[in-house]
Amino acid sequence: MQPSDMSAVDxxxxxRHGDLTALRATEAxxxxxxxxxxxxxxxxxVDREGALRxxxxxxxxxxxxxxxxxxxxxxxxxxxxxxxxxxxTTCASKMLxxxxxxxxxxxxxxxxxxxxxxxxxxxxxxxxxxxxxxxxAFGPVHNPWDLTxxxxxxxxxxxxxxxxxxxxxxIGSDTGGSIRQPxxxxxxxxLKPTYGRVxxxxxxxxxxxxxxxxxxxxxxxxCALLLETIAGHDPGDATSLESPVPPYGADLDGPLxxxxxxxxxxxxxxxxxxxxxxxVEEAFAAFRAAGATIIDIDMPHADAGVATYYLVxxxxxxxxxxxxxxxxxxxxxxxxxxxxxxxRLHPVxxxxxxxxxxxxxxxxxxxxxxxxxxxxxxxxxEGFGPEVKRRIMLGTYALSAGYYDAYYAKALKVRRLxxxxxxxxxxxxxxxxxxxxxxxxxxxxxxxxxxxxxxxVDLYTVCTNLAGVGGISFPCGFTKGGLxxxxxxxxxxxxEPLLLRATDRYxxxxxxxxxxxxxxxxxx
Amino acid sequence: MSLSRNDVAKVGLxxxxxxxxxxxxxxxRELSTIVGFVSQLEQIDTTDVAPLxxxxxxxxxxxxDIPQPSLTTxxxxxxxxxxxxxxxxxxxxxxxxxxx
Numbered sequence: 001m002q003p004s005d006m007s008a009v010d011x012x013x014x015x016r017h018g019d020l021t022a023l024r025a026t027e028a029x030x031x032x033x034x035x036x037x038x039x040x041x042x043x044x045x046v047d048r049e050g051a052l053r054x055x056x057x058x059x060x061x062x063x064x065x066x067x068x069x070x071x072x073x074x075x076x077x078x079x080x081x082x083x084x085x086x087x088x089t090t091c092a093s094k095m096l097x098x099x100x101x102x103x104x105x106x107x108x109x110x111x112x113x114x115x116x117x118x119x120x121x122x123x124x125x126x127x128x129x130x131x132x133x134x135x136x137a138f139g140p141v142h143n144p145w146d147l148t149x150x151x152x153x154x155x156x157x158x159x160x161x162x163x164x165x166x167x168x169x170x171i172g173s174d175t176g177g178s179i180r181q182p183x184x185x186x187x188x189x190x191l192k193p194t195y196g197r198v199x200x201x202x203x204x205x206x207x208x209x210x211x212x213x214x215x216x217x218x219x220x221x222x223c224a225l226l227l228e229t230i231a232g233h234d235p236g237d238a239t240s241l242e243s244p245v246p247p248y249g250a251d252l253d254g255p256l257x258x259x260x261x262x263x264x265x266x267x268x269x270x271x272x273x274x275x276x277x278x279x280v281e282e283a284f285a286a287f288r289a290a291g292a293t294i295i296d297i298d299m300p301h302a303d304a305g306v307a308t309y310y311l312v313x314x315x316x317x318x319x320x321x322x323x324x325x326x327x328x329x330x331x332x333x334x335x336x337x338x339x340x341x342x343x344r345l346h347p348v349x350x351x352x353x354x355x356x357x358x359x360x361x362x363x364x365x366x367x368x369x370x371x372x373x374x375x376x377x378x379x380x381x382e383g384f385g386p387e388v389k390r391r392i393m394l395g396t397y398a399l400s401a402g403y404y405d406a407y408y409a410k411a412l413k414v415r416r417l418x419x420x421x422x423x424x425x426x427x428x429x430x431x432x433x434x435x436x437x438x439x440x441x442x443x444x445x446x447x448x449x450x451x452x453x454x455x456x457v458d459l460y461t462v463c464t465n466l467a468g469v470g471g472i473s474f475p476c477g478f479t480k481g482g483l484x485x486x487x488x489x490x491x492x493x494x495x496e497p498l499l500l501r502a503t504d505r506y507x508x509x510x511x512x513x514x515x516x517x518x519x520x521x522x523x524x
Numbered sequence: 525m526s527l528s529r530n531d532v533a534k535v536g537l538x539x540x541x542x543x544x545x546x547x548x549x550x551x552x553r554e555l556s557t558i559v560g561f562v563s564q565l566e567q568i569d570t571t572d573v574a575p576l577x578x579x580x581x582x583x584x585x586x587x588x589d590i591p592q593p594s595l596t597t598x599x600x601x602x603x604x605x606x607x608x609x610x611x612x613x614x615x616x617x618x619x620x621x622x623x624x
Contacts (some may be wrong), residue, residue, distance in 0.1 A: 097617035102599040195579050209578050238585040239578075273575060307562045318539060327614045329603035335615070371615035389541055393532070393551060394558055396539040409566050412575030417568070419576060452557055468579020496575070 003028035008074055008168045008222035009249070012340060015073035016472035018062065020356035022055035022073030026117050029075045033119070033166045034169050036519060042151075042226050044080045047087050047121035054117045061115075069115030071229055076111055079158050080121040081128055082213070083202040085106050087118070091204045092136035093126045095330045095383030105202025106237065107171060107213050107230045111227050114229045119167060122157030125384045127321065128178055128206045131457040134448045135387045141330065142184060142444070145483050149397040149441040152182030159186035165520045169217040169226050170493040173203055175210045176309050177436075177461025180473035183216055184308075184436035184486020187475045189503065189513060190216040191223045194493045196241040197232030197466035207316035208239075210309075210465040219513055220503035227496065242400065243494055251497045251505040257291035259502065262429035263487070265298050267460065275441040279477030279485040280435045282507070287433070290505055295429050301420045302463055304414050309462035310455055311398050311411035318395030321388070326379030333378035335371075390451060419467040426492045435460050436473040436486035464490050472499045474510040484512070528555040 003011060003025040014020035030048055036044050053137055058073050083101035084088050090096045105232050111118060125135035133141040133156030142154040143149040144164040151160040155172030160164070169470035174192035183190025191214045198213045205211065215226035225248075232245045263284055268277050284294050300504040326332035343346035384392070398407035425432060438459060447453045464471040474486035487506075491499045507513050532552045544623060597608040597610060606613035 002572035063561070099530055099603055102595055103603060154538065196582070235587070239582060241580075241582075304565060304568055307564050311562050311565070322540070326605060327612050329605075370617055372617045373540070375615045376539075376540040376544075380540055381542035381547075384541070387549075390551070390554060391560075392541060393535055393555060394538050397527070397531075397559070398534045398556065398562075400535065400538060406566075407559075407562065409575055410570065411562075412577055413566055413570035413573040414565050416576035417570070419579060430578075452561055453552055456563075468577065 004168075006034050006060050006168070007219060008217060008225055008246045009360065011168055012071055012074050014063070014069060015058070018501070021071070022117060025073050025148050025393070025418070026051050026055040026075050026119065029119060029167055029375050032164070033161075036164050038158050039147060039519065040166075041139050042122055042141050042157040042164070042166060043077070043120045044090060044092060044138055044157070046125050047118065050086060051117050051119045058117070069113060070114035071111065071225070073420050074116045074169065075119045076116045076226075077079055077119055077122050077161045077170040078108060078111075079124055079170070079172050080240045081173050081204045082108055082122060083204070084118065084121065085122055089121065089204070090138070091127045092124045092138055093383065093385065093388070095324050096332070097137070098299070099329060101202070103202065105343065105351055106234045108201050108202065110230050110360050111129065111171075113213055116229070122155070122161055122170060124157055125141040125154035125209060125387070125424055127153040127204065127317070127388050128173060128175055129317070129387050129391055131177065131181055131454055132442070132444070132447065133157065134258075134444060135385055137385055138445055143441045144519050145187065146441065147519070148443055149483070149513055150185070150444050150494050152185035152437070154178040155190075155216065156175050156180075156182045159183050159188055159190065162186070162188045162218060163215055165516065169215060169222055171213060171230070171270060172216045173213045174465065176313060176458045176465050179214050179216060180436050180461050180471055180486070180488055181457065183485065184473045184475070184488070185441040186245045187484030187512070187515065188216060188218055189223055189309070189472065189474040189516070190214065191227065191472045191495055191496070191499065192464060192470060193227065193231065194231055194470045195324050195465070196239050197470070197494065198230050199232075199237040199240045199497065200258060200463060201234055201236040202454035204236050205320040207313040208320060209316060210269055210313060210372045212465070219400060220472070221249065221252060223472070224252060224500045241494070246498055248497060252423035252501050254501050255291055256287065256502060259290050259292045259295050259431065259498070260429040262297040262425055262432040264302065264432065265296055266299070266302065271438050271459070272435060275479045276435050276437070276439060276485050280487055283476035285431060286506060286509055287502070290509060292502070297432070299425060300412065301417045303422050305418060305463040305466065306455055308411045308414045308466060309458065310394070310417060311407050314391040314395035315399050315408050316395070317390045318399065321392055324380060324383060325376050329486070331379055331383035333382050334377075360434060363428055375510040379383055387451070415466050419462050422467040422469055424490075430495070430498060433489040434488055436488040440479045440481075440485055460488060469493050469497055470496050472503050474507065475515070476510070477512060478515070527552055527559060
């Protein structure tokens, strides 16, 4: 069997037993990246030399009889939102083009300490803002199942590289569905852990009370393997949880008898594509056949999830992204004007009224109050893409004097109601099941002209983040057109073992997760 | 809910984002649509509901105030667009002269 056909669990076992070298495994995936990624654009950078060097060092370690880490020889792709000291970290933004962080994210450090091989950094929506990967400053990712379609986002590169067997596992991050939705649209398995389960230190911050890093792989078993390494308390992230990390992989085996899975009838409303609804109901039937009990439950505030999310997340983003000031790192506008429309920038007077063109009231040319403010404003205008600007503007507006209570404070109150829905539901059920997305993968360009239509893509995923609980998505069928359909399970805080066990059981009873896109087929 | 161009220009300054005339037109239209959408929250009764800023019941974390190794000056400056080896260089805060 080729290394690129093997599961991550089998790969690390083969390396540990000496049946496969880390070098051979790494070369196999690098070869696939070289062959396929010009069509998919899943990677923003590939560290071929570094990966081969790391792999060779792992093989030397093994030969010398030194102990190997739990991920020894496993190639891993990392979303470009996580800092890597030896590779660029761009967040798919012009703002950070070529940026080299001075340190590794905690998750990256843990992967290295476990002897994983980091092969490259994956494409994403700029600063993780988007659901289609079309907001990348470096071009969209193409869905391996149909290159004219979006892979989902924002972790679209991580999902697509696993779907096309360019990496056995990948790291993603999920603020409102950014692991689960692309996993669903690309036919792989993706886990968003409980908020705080995985350290966020060195993850470029988008919305700090929602962001969470998680594993993306071809199966629940492979996600469990990766989660065991990346989860755990980190003194460098004050929000990381101190609870001990259970052996997720060893906990997989277990029956589903007695497990209660909630089904929300409102999920099956008019907006849900009939093919998706059918596949999701079939998955419920499979869980029932496996011994689980399916119970209809109500999540009364779920409808308010997207509106709540699109206040909370942009507000936090507007604050987090204030750090991109053209002074410390990242893009700085050159003095002397805006390249796109020289002389046509109209800043605002301190009083709030827009200055007349050419009659700037500020101290500096062009009407800015100082040369420093002008540098800030122009650097940010040039460095950020349209969606990032929209969210910064929306968040700044919702936090500004006179609007804070009506928008931000109101959203935080509704957030509590949404979390209470989960607490109430988990009195009655152990898991909540349902669709990940209302449709299978949509066409590139189909929604990119309509920001609000794109936001509604997050309907089934945002509440998980608002409540801080865990969720997993995995394939549960295909459309007639051959596109994967995802199923989502959500669980109470820290119930990752049950999420993984239920998914693993389902993957023993079905083979949807084993299907590969035609592009991943071996050349004859 | 609709925002005026002036509202949007003001927010642009607060957000430190230079907006061209075209940007202002687009942003005014798009933000009005989005703000209209999120305004649906008005209809939810949140009387006596406390805001929830953080999803889990965690507490402030303190550590002993002991000096620890941190980034060196060189590391901190390594990606700075302009620096003099010790400090980040920025344009003058007052007036329109100075380094950029």
